[in-house]
Amino acid sequence: MASITLQNIVKEYGDGFPAVNDVSLDIDDGEFVILVGPSGCGKSTLLRMIVGLEDITAGDLLIGGQRVNDLAPRDRNLAMVFQNYALYPHLTVYENIAFPMRLVKGQFSADEIDRRVRRASRMLELDEHLDRKPGNLSGGQRQRVAMGRAIVREAQAFLFDEPLSNLDAKLRGQMRAEISRLQRQLNTTSVYVTHDQTEAMTLGDRVAVLKKGVLQQVASPRELYEQPANLFVAGFIGAPSMNFVPGTVEGSVLKTPLGDIELPTEAASAGAGRDIVLAGIRPSFFEDASTLSEAQLSKGSTFTAELTHTEWLGNEQYVYVSYENDPRVAETMRTLAEDMDADELRTQLVIAVDAASRLRGGDTARLWIDTKRIHLFDPATGENLTRDAEAGEELTRMAREDRRRDAERAAAGQA
Structure with missing residues (x-):
């Protein structure tokens, strides 16, 4: 696990348009932060800069205190869950989950790969599907496989790019609960992009609201609801x-x-x-x-x-x-x-x-x-x-306290 720090991050394309404009954000170790906003606000671009799929025009990105602007995605030790699952149709569920470890040849023994795959499978209730192919799974099951692949990497942080947008309303509700449970259990730093404010309000420790590439407010869901900074x-x-x-x-x-x-x-x-x-x-x-x-x-x-x-x-x-x-x-x-x-x-x-x-x-x-x-x-x-800024800060402080208790309970349960 690691903290993620964005310092005055800017992303400009060839025409000079700032898709992300001077965004600064500190994400604590183990915190679950949601990036939310309307289409085109820069939230997915910001996530892709964190993982290394987009270059940073200006500013500094730190993971665990280390500046990573120039590191390749594979060297950042981040696990990303995509909107379209990005599963390999010819591989079984077991092999899809194991794939990130097999990709790093010689780093993991067969026993270690099996241990991690089966641990993730138990957490995600996929044991009975390990020999099936993705094409024979439901949307919710495919998303759980994609999450399993992220879990086995034991990465410093999880990054989610609108992972539930392809699911129907009932499955979205079920998967929200699943993601929340897993994040609390693993206590892994997580950044989650969505345009769905139900996901933002129910999942996040804090929510960062973006408009046209500019950060409008970062606070607990309750502070955003009760003490919004502006009209937007x-x-x-x-x-x-x-x-x-x-x-x-x-x-x-x-x-x-x-x-x-x-x-x-x-x-x-x-x-x-x-x-x-x-x-x-x-x-x-x-x-x-x-x-x-x-x-x-x-x-x-x-x-x-x-x-x-x-x-x-x-x-x-x-x-x-x-x-x-x-x-x-x-x-x-x-x-x-x-x-x-x-x-x-x-x-x-x-x-x-x-x-x-x-x-x-x-x-x-x-x-x-x-x-x-x-x-x-x-x-x-x-x-x-x-x-009332003080009342709003108190709401976010209480949310942090609640998060700390959740982390302590999760640690005690794993002891």
């Missing part, structure tokens, strides 16, 4: 996405197309004196006011709106409210949609309410907002005006 991170992280409502702060009141929303003192101060702000409100920050007690209602603000339609999902329900956008933020919202590689952001609130709520499309409903969790953003710069 707030919009990209979370499903459904954060709602952005234009408004103006007057005193302690945020005046919006939805009506007046009473703000906490700190938020009102952050937005005071600005011509317009964007209020970021996650769907889960709302509730059907009719389901709350007076004591609960007093801890937030309410407004009345007509619902366009609802979606009932069994464990929760989404209700939708349309509103009129402010032309002063139209360009900001259009640019944000482009940056997120999304369709045009509609002027429509998505609100998560209790599954037992009987709200339906066409109803005029009284809705409640947890105003303590509203963020205000500057539409011009994207800055989160209400970010």
